[in-house]
Amino acid sequence: MTSLPDLSGLNARGRWPPPDGPRVAIVGSRRPSPYGEAVAEQLAAELARAGVIVVSGLALGCDAAAHRGALIGGGVTVAVMGTGVDIVYPAAHFRLAEEILAAGGALVSQFPNGTSPRRHNFPARNLTMAALSHAVVVVEAVQGSGALITAEAALDLHKEVMAVPGSIFSPLSVGTHALIRDGAGLVQNARDILAALGVGREVLDDPLKPPKRLGFELPGERDGILIHLSDVLTVSAAELARKLHLPISEVLGRLTSLELDGAVRRHGAGYVRALRRAKERA
């Protein structure tokens, strides 16, 4: 294990140091399943709402979903970067980075300005992420994933490590299941994380109650589609048309309408149910 970077010497853009409060790193695959992405976003939103600062790495996939979720939850989020803070990588996250700053968050990096993305810098960044957080939550990770490096570093630093279970058929959950087997806390909702942190704040979700219906008001005729959609596996419009005995043009229209309301999302050639969002993004 390499030595920890000097946290006081971090470069930062935005509000740094962040406001007081518990900090939780949410990390995971850069290529999550729709499930992983949704989980990262939802956990982050609920944590943010409970006043937790969400830390992640500004990478594709779970990282971006976590930052986005924190913003949706109206919270502060910190992006720990593997490049200089003046270089947003991947460039596609330029807007996300701006939104993080606008919401009172920060971009931080142990690397000097002008450092471009280098493969060997990212594991070091993962250590920093662990060091900055009180707990690390791994959402989805294949074996050998960078998210597991963060988890390992967190263990070395005696931080709480937690993981989100998934399907036993999904290679993306092999890493998280291994963590759970080795003693990581199992995360079913934000309350699990808050309990592990010892923060007894109130959150929106009650683990003992089944999940409420989607938080959207939907005109009746589109509801029929939602029952046939899954939040893990994609379903194609053609399959829906067959199940509902509706013409495909009608189904496509309804799906678009639901998508417009944020209730479904397109993923590849199919659709998934978007997980509940308490507040629609502006």
Place this chain on the structure above:
Amino acid sequence: MLATVDSCVLVGLEARRVEVQADSANGQSKFYLVGLAATSVKEARERVRSAIKNSGLAFPGKRLTVNLAPAEMRKTGTALDLAMAVAIALAETGGRVPERSAFLGELALDGAVRHVDGVLVAARCLKKLGYERLFVPAADAEEAALVEGLEIVPCGSVAEVVAHLRGGEQIAAQPFTEVPLESSTDVLEHDLAEVHGQEEARRAIEVAAAGGHHLLLSGPPGSGKTMLARCLPGILPPLELAEAFDVAQVRSLLGDLLPGRPIDWSRPFRAPHHGISMAGLIGGGSGYASPGEISRANHGVLFLDELAEFQANVLQALRQPLETGRVTITRSGGSVTYPALFTLVAATNPCPCGWLGDPVRTCRCTPAVVDAYQRRLSGPLLDRIDLQVGVRRVPLSQLASEPRGEASGVVRERVLAARARQLARQGCLNAQLRPSRLRNLAALEPGSRLTLERWSERKGLTARGFHRAWRVARTAADLEASELIADRHVLEALGYRLHDVAA
């Protein structure tokens, strides 16, 4: 003595008149060919000399000069052979060709007149230039006789032609080629009834056919993208006469007309391999450019399988033709313009390994690789493709249980009705509507306008994307024979927008 005979050379889809003058004068026995002849024309000297000699005619044993006028125009091809031979024969023995006659044909050494490319194009243009009679190779007479009001003389050999001109045995003119009526009993090679499942893609093909929209199919290997694309010609209406003529002209230039069936009513379907060069796809070559695949696909379908594997610059070159329906190519000889009004159907894998988003197999590509792959497609080209749908693989075991869809014939009825509505309303297909005309011809109900605006606000549509969805909504409404564009039409149209979402 001097003799003058007319012929022409082709520049793209236009013919330029060439006057072939032959003069035999006293002097050393020599054959001069002047008038900016390219190599293929210079070689005519040898062919013409042998052909005349072997036809039992006398070749002038004097100083022979053949001039191709206008001398500043570069001449290529072998179609001038016949005119040269006739001019030389007449210069030796005297005699004139009838007024307003032109000659086309390549010669064999034994004096036979051989096929040349582009006779149909030449005949049409020469008719316009005021010619009344055209001597063509016998093999091409049927093709030339498609042009009404032009006397076509089929030529078997130089000897026959010279005899005809000197008032000897006359060659019977080729009768006007009756355009065969469309045979409605054609059995479709690819019928939509053979496609199991894939309702979304089927519907997209129907919309593409109805509105003339370009279509992108994205899906893993073996999901039936090619099969679906090949079904498209089967649900399109047959060519109109004018369109069939356009198609025949391009084929004629390339020497690609079917013997005995110069006019073909079925829509062209061209599927070039992704290794194709710029010149092959767009058109090109030395001198004057010859037509490429996009012009062969005129009034039909251009299918580009594995779109991301095409060279980037080749794909970029598609932008102008996609926008304007024609292509202008400049080469050393000058510029030519060819028609290129086609429906583009493109197919692609979602990522290099092909399995991204597949419910069963896992994609093994890194995000950066997927990104780079999709970026090759994105941008201006995709912006011009109205319909983008994902195609899912149907597992082999389920294939039989997937419902069969309607047959092509049924779908075609709806497509024909929708196209008729569009032509009656605006004189063109919806895909060709400019934004200004869209506003007039495709009024949105307040509710559907709001939906479109909400979507573009949410998803950040470009102006072009906005109009694209609008045009597709117009077609969806036309398929329902509805003059108003309702909310559901806009919503359906927005459902065919794979790549806005990925971005």
